[in-house]
Each structure stands twice: as C-alpha cells, then as structure tokens.
Amino acid sequence: MSANASIEVRNLSLVVPYYAQPERISSSWLGTLVGAATSVPRRRFATLLDQVSFNIGEGERVALIGRNGAGKSTLLRVLAGAFEPTSGSITVNGSRQALLSIGLGFNAEATIMENIFLRATAMGVPSRDIQGLVKPVLEFSGLAAVANRRLLTLSSGQRMRLGFAISTAIPTDIMLLDEWFGAGDAQFLRRARQRMMDRMEGSRIVVVASHNDSLLRKLCDRALLLDGGKLVFDGGVGEALAEYRRRNQAEETEEEIARRKAARKAKIKAAQKLVASYEARKRARKEAQAKARAEAKAKATAKKKAQDSTEEAGQGAGVGARQGGDEP
Numbered sequence: 001m002s003a004n005a006s007i008e009v010r011n012l013s014l015v016v017p018y019y020a021q022p023e024r025i026s027s028s029w030l031g032t033l034v035g036a037a038t039s040v041p042r043r044r045f046a047t048l049l050d051q052v053s054f055n056i057g058e059g060e061r062v063a064l065i066g067r068n069g070a071g072k073s074t075l076l077r078v079l080a081g082a083f084e085p086t087s088g089s090i091t092v093n094g095s096r097q098a099l100l101s102i103g104l105g106f107n108a109e110a111t112i113m114e115n116i117f118l119r120a121t122a123m124g125v126p127s128r129d130i131q132g133l134v135k136p137v138l139e140f141s142g143l144a145a146v147a148n149r150r151l152l153t154l155s156s157g158q159r160m161r162l163g164f165a166i167s168t169a170i171p172t173d174i175m176l177l178d179e180w181f182g183a184g185d186a187q188f189l190r191r192a193r194q195r196m197m198d199r200m201e202g203s204r205i206v207v208v209a210s211h212n213d214s215l216l217r218k219l220c221d222r223a224l225l226l227d228g229g230k231l232v233f234d235g236g237v238g239e240a241l242a243e244y245r246r247r248n249q250a251e252e253t254e255e256e257i258a259r260r261k262a263a264r265k266a267k268i269k270a271a272q273k274l275v276a277s278y279e280a281r282k283r284a285r286k287e288a289q290a291k292a293r294a295e296a297k298a299k300a301t302a303k304k305k306a307q308d309s310t311e312e313a314g315q316g317a318g319v320g321a322r323q324g325g326d327e328p
Contacts, residue, residue, distance in 0.1 A: 005094035012088035064209040066226035072209035094173030141165040
C-alpha cells in the first residue's frame with residue numbers, strides 16, 4: 001500500500017455525445033414509421049459532470065448523495081478510471097477497487113476458471129498474483145465443483161456471486177461502492193455482507209453512493225451532494241441529507257414521494273442487518289482488546305508474585321544457613 005491514500009479532483013467535467021431523432025408530429029401511424037425511417041439523427045451533447053472539485057484524505061468515509069441521474073455513479077466511474085474526464089484533473093494516490101458492475105470483464109463463452117483470469121486482469125491484478133486468487137474465489141462463491149463449466153451455463157445469481165467474489169478478493173487502499181449489497185441466496189448474502197464490512201474497515205478511503213439515509217449516517221463521516229452533475233454541498237452527512245431534502249421536496253410529486261418511501265422500506269431491513277453486523281464487530285473487537293489487556297495484566301501480576309515468592313524463599317534459605325553456621 002502507498003504511504004498516503006488520497007483523491008484530488010479539480011474542475012472535473014464530463015461531456016458525452018448522443019444522437020436524437022428530430023421531433024415530428026404525424027397524424028397517422030404510417031407517417032410516424034416513415035418519419036422515423038427517413039429522418040437523420042442529430043448529434044447532441046449531455047453534460048454529466050460540471051466543474052466538480054473536492055479532496056478526500058486518508059481515513060475518510062464519504063457518501064455521494066443525489067437524485068437518480070444526478071451524477072453519482074458517473075463520478076464513481078471517473079474515480080475508478082473507467083471514464084476519462086473531458087476537462088479538469090483527477091489525482092488518485094493508492095490502489096483502488098470499484099464495486100460498480102458485477103459483470104465487468106466476463107466472457108460468457110469462457111469457463112469459470114478462465115473468467116477469473118479475465119476479470120482479475122481487467123482489475124489490474126498482476127499475472128503472477130492471479131493464480132493465487134483462483135482457489136479462494138471458487139470457495140467463496142461456492143462454484144469450485146463447476147469451475148470448468150462455461151459461464152453461460154450459470155444462473156444470474158451464480159454470476160453475481162462469482163463477480164462479487166473476484167471484486168472483493170484483494171484488499172485495496174480505496175474502495176468505491178455503488179449501492180449494491182445483494183448477491184444471491186441468504187447464506188451467501190450473509191457472507192457477502194461480512195466480507196464487505198471487512199473490506200470497508202481495511203480500506204483507507206471509502207466512497208459510497210446510496211439512497212439509504214440510515215446506512216450513510218452509520219458508515220460515513222462526510223457527504224458530497226450532487227445535483228444535475230454539479231457539486232452543490234460538501235460537509236457532514238446529516239447536513240447534506242437535510243439540504244438534499246430541502247432541494248427536492250418542492251420538486252417531488254406525491255407519486256414520486258410514495259415510490260421513494262416504498263423503496264426505502266424495502267431496503268431498511270437489509271440496511272439494519274448490515275449496520276447491526278458492523279456494530280457487533282466493533283463491540284467484539286473492543287471486548288477482545290479488553291480481554292487481551294486483562295490477560296496480560298493478570299500474567300504480569302502472577303509473574304511478579306512468582307518472582308517475589310522466589311526472592312522470599314531465597315532470603316529465608318540464606319538466613320537459615322547463617323543461623324546453622326553460628327551454632328557451636
């Protein structure tokens with residue numbers, strides 16, 4: 001790992017081209033089809049990120065907040081190196097891993113074993129280290145028995161398990177997370193959450209995009225609020241969430257509010273389990289440290305008592321010898 005992990009972003013912008021059909025109003029179905037077939041698409045540009053600047057230092061846990069389409073996932077991809085910014089600069093010190101697209105670097109026609117090599121290569125893992133990842137990845141994903149089968153024969157859940165196992169196989173300085181905490185059946189999901197917490201605790205910088213308020217409050221100590229590709233707030237998580245609600249309350253319709261509340265209720269149980277696991281691990285770590293200190297203290301006390309007893313016994317023997325020598 002590098003000496004100092006950090007992320008520095010200066011005036012970063014990302015503009016992408018897209019093609020749109022000219023607007024046409026037709027009175028008939030046939031006219032609509034003819035217009036769609038004969039009209040020439042026009043090239044236009046969309047600004048996904050607009051003059052974004054911030055610094056992230058070692059030890060920080062940063063939340064990315066914003067509505068859908070605000071630029072959170074796009075920013076994560078730029079930080080991961082998947083997108084090249086149109087203008088501005090980004091400097092990243094430290095190894096980084098992004099858990100954004102579970103299927104990145106996979107080939108459906110290749111075997112599971114071959115896909116481990118392909119995905120690890122796409123992640124930038126040195127070829128000399130990839131061989132050592134194969135067995136742990138197969139064991140964690142539960143796919144060791146089918147390692148020589150082609151990827152296209154796996155279910156979607158098995159593919160997600162394989163992608164998660166590879167993506168989190170190597171600890172890194174910087175972890176970039178899009179909101180994703182599910183990977184197959186309940187048994188694997190528990191192990192995935194535990195590994196996720198291990199990686200987050202071991203990483204020196206964590207950047208996570210999420211709509212789950214309680215999760216962000218527990219895991220993060222800073223938040224960046226994005227709106228329309230612009231950074232509009234940088235500060236504490238509570239203040240950022242309040243600013244997010246203030247900006248969007250007037251714009252949301254009743255239907256949007258209902259959908260948002262329903263989505264939040266659907267995620268709250270998973271978030272509670274994740275937070276409970278995190279708190280339990282913290283308590284267990286503190287208890288283990290306290291126990292270790294108590295044991296060390298007890299050993300030191302016992303050792304001192306033993307030394308004192310030995311010294312007393314030696315002194316007693318010396319006195320007895322002297323008394324015996326004085327007798328006529």
